Amino acid sequence: MTMRLKKWIVTVGGALCIAALFAFLTPSTAKFHSREEMKMFGELTDSLPDYFNGLFSTSGACLQCHGHDPAGIASVTMTGEDVNVVDAWRSTMMANSAKDPYWRAKVRQEVLTNPAHQSAIENTCTKCHAPLGRHAIEVTEIIDYSFAHMLTDTAGLDGVSCVACHQQSTLNLGNEHSGNLHFEQTQIAYGPFESPLVSPMALISGYTPEQSAHISDAGICAGCHSLITETVDLAGNLTGDTFIEQATYLEWENSAYDNGQELARSCQGCHMPKLSEKDPIRLAAGYDTPYRAPFSRHTFAGANILMLNLMRDNRDTLDISATVADYDATIAATSTMLKEGLNMDVEIVNRDADTVYVEVALENLAGHKYPSGYPARRLFLQVLVTDPVSGEVLFSSGELAPDHSLVDEDSPFEPHYDIIRNEDQVQIYEMVMGDVNNDPTTVLERGAVHLKDNRLVPIGFSTTDAQYDSTAIVGAATVDPNFNFEAGIEGSGIDKVRYHIPVNGFFGEVDISIIANYHSIPPKWVEELFTWDDPFVNHFEEMYGEADTAPFQVKTASVTADAYVGINGSGMLPVEIFAYQQEIVVRNLKDARISIFTVAGQLVKEERVVGQNSRIGIPVVAGIYVVIVTTESGQFIEKVYIP
Numbered sequence: 001m002t003m004r005l006k007k008w009i010v011t012v013g014g015a016l017c018i019a020a021l022f023a024f025l026t027p028s029t030a031k032f033h034s035r036e037e038m039k040m041f042g043e044l045t046d047s048l049p050d051y052f053n054g055l056f057s058t059s060g061a062c063l064q065c066h067g068h069d070p071a072g073i074a075s076v077t078m079t080g081e082d083v084n085v086v087d088a089w090r091s092t093m094m095a096n097s098a099k100d101p102y103w104r105a106k107v108r109q110e111v112l113t114n115p116a117h118q119s120a121i122e123n124t125c126t127k128c129h130a131p132l133g134r135h136a137i138e139v140t141e142i143i144d145y146s147f148a149h150m151l152t153d154t155a156g157l158d159g160v161s162c163v164a165c166h167q168q169s170t171l172n173l174g175n176e177h178s179g180n181l182h183f184e185q186t187q188i189a190y191g192p193f194e195s196p197l198v199s200p201m202a203l204i205s206g207y208t209p210e211q212s213a214h215i216s217d218a219g220i221c222a223g224c225h226s227l228i229t230e231t232v233d234l235a236g237n238l239t240g241d242t243f244i245e246q247a248t249y250l251e252w253e254n255s256a257y258d259n260g261q262e263l264a265r266s267c268q269g270c271h272m273p274k275l276s277e278k279d280p281i282r283l284a285a286g287y288d289t290p291y292r293a294p295f296s297r298h299t300f301a302g303a304n305i306l307m308l309n310l311m312r313d314n315r316d317t318l319d320i321s322a323t324v325a326d327y328d329a330t331i332a333a334t335s336t337m338l339k340e341g342l343n344m345d346v347e348i349v350n351r352d353a354d355t356v357y358v359e360v361a362l363e364n365l366a367g368h369k370y371p372s373g374y375p376a377r378r379l380f381l382q383v384l385v386t387d388p389v390s391g392e393v394l395f396s397s398g399e400l401a402p403d404h405s406l407v408d409e410d411s412p413f414e415p416h417y418d419i420i421r422n423e424d425q426v427q428i429y430e431m432v433m434g435d436v437n438n439d440p441t442t443v444l445e446r447g448a449v450h451l452k453d454n455r456l457v458p459i460g461f462s463t464t465d466a467q468y469d470s471t472a473i474v475g476a477a478t479v480d481p482n483f484n485f486e487a488g489i490e491g492s493g494i495d496k497v498r499y500h501i502p503v504n505g506f507f508g509e510v511d512i513s514i515i516a517n518y519h520s521i522p523p524k525w526v527e528e529l530f531t532w533d534d535p536f537v538n539h540f541e542e543m544y545g546e547a548d549t550a551p552f553q554v555k556t557a558s559v560t561a562d563a564y565v566g567i568n569g570s571g572m573l574p575v576e577i578f579a580y581q582q583e584i585v586v587r588n589l590k591d592a593r594i595s596i597f598t599v600a601g602q603l604v605k606e607e608r609v610v611g612q613n614s615r616i617g618i619p620v621v622a623g624i625y626v627v628i629v630t631t632e633s634g635q636f637i638e639k640v641y642i643p
Helices: 003-012 018-022 035-047 060-066 085-090 101-113 115-129 131-140 147-151 162-166 198-205 248-253 267-271 305-313 324-340 535-546
Strands: 188-191 208-211 227-232 238-246 342-351 355-364 378-386 393-397 431-434 449-453 483-486 489-502 510-519 552-561 576-580 583-587 592-598 603-609 614-617 623-631 634-642
Touching: 060 085, 060 198, 085 324, 101 115, 101 305, 101 535, 115 131, 115 147, 131 147, 131 162, 162 188, 198 208, 305 324, 305 535, 324 342, 324 552, 342 510, 342 552, 355 378, 355 510, 355 552, 378 489, 393 489, 603 614
Parallel strands: 188 208
Antiparallel strands: 227 238, 342 355, 355 489, 378 393, 378 510, 431 449, 483 489, 510 552, 576 583, 583 614, 592 603, 592 623, 623 634
């Protein structure tokens, strides 16, 4: 069928059914799908809601053309991979944003903390989590949209559905925040391709496709991925101040991905990765549509693997249409996103008799902070140093308890470190919210100040950028010369953490294991939440208790420090060391610290000597001992045998 004929059918017979439309198919195009196959496509809409609320259609309206094609023609790559947008989307956090049990529980926590604010809280939070219901109410009835509305609203429960993006207008694009979105008031669906085929979409969904570059603009994401809340005090009174709770879009603006040329990429460039220009696909099942390229996968991979696993395992309870296979694909894409967003290099810089010096360099390759978004999320380093022979643990930083909380985390929060020297110090990259009393809080309405924000910044991030006041580094990281600086130049996106690992005189080889862990919901973030007795909170607590809440291992590295055998400057000290009976004799030395170790690294004795000749008694059995003499000018090491 020619394009002209299809347009004529829409013009003079818009109410024609699909079967009547296909009566016009020529033999050359009829080969794509039979009438029986088209009937089957129609039945597929049963798995998603097909509903129009006066402003928006739900995802079921798009399923027939943009879902799985049983004939394997549409939405299939040249290698046969099914990349249909509906199945890729339906298992994402966006698709199930209104059904997210953690979000529901957290909204209830906010309401229970400040009951007088219930209407405002629910009306605001649903702007992004239930946009098709919330924004339709705003237009058609001009009333607040509540949880009670959402729980019985087909459109609201469809989450961030197709037209939540494709019906957004260009009005103030990229300049909005906190869910203040603007939509076309007619059924227009914007797409990236020129000369879209109008008739199939218009007939089946009621939407007219229209090409517009803004659908690929990062501004489409800005309205929901920048969140500014009004601050309340502990009594629930508005202070008149605001708090930047999430600033993912603004972080992207303060990066080389927005400002640079070589790295320039929109949000869609990462979260909707494109197929190659050499791999075009047909967009609509059942129609002889032209091949289009490059096609953007609708994977919407983020960083919340814990919640994806939890929702996959509770699909029936949460009324989610996605299959286990759908979720496994989204989890795999999310895992890749997390891993590709971070580089980690480990270098053993030096070793002396007491210390192994290690440098860990973390490079943020994401287009925003790492982590970004909801303030619960954090990245932390777990460092374990062991004796490879005995397996003995010599040093452990970032150790996890059975509930996956950090054993040695400081209260109220861990500071940022440039150098870590002790086991009870752990590097945690996070944003910590503070209330009006500067105490840490997990209640979003109480957010008043940022007590800490050392999350890894993106490449090109600058303290002189126009968006810095909204994306600031806070705390000790601001004076860390190795945080976002390389050779004194700002914008590296790298933090170098130096570990001065005490080995207490152990001279053997040591194995060093380093893990960069990502935690989307750390135990400390649900402690206060779970004190509330509420159906939504209790429901999430039950699922959380059954889930694997272990942090995701983004990067791992293992290195080995050679045994310490170096005599620091042979002949530098004119010292004589030998054993006599049960004593160590040191000659020709005026002022030094003498440390005596067993060959296994156990400190036997240490003392300061000031005379030229010293005799040091050691109450030990016969054996080989290591003597370290330390002066202002260097060290001298000698092994001695006491019979």
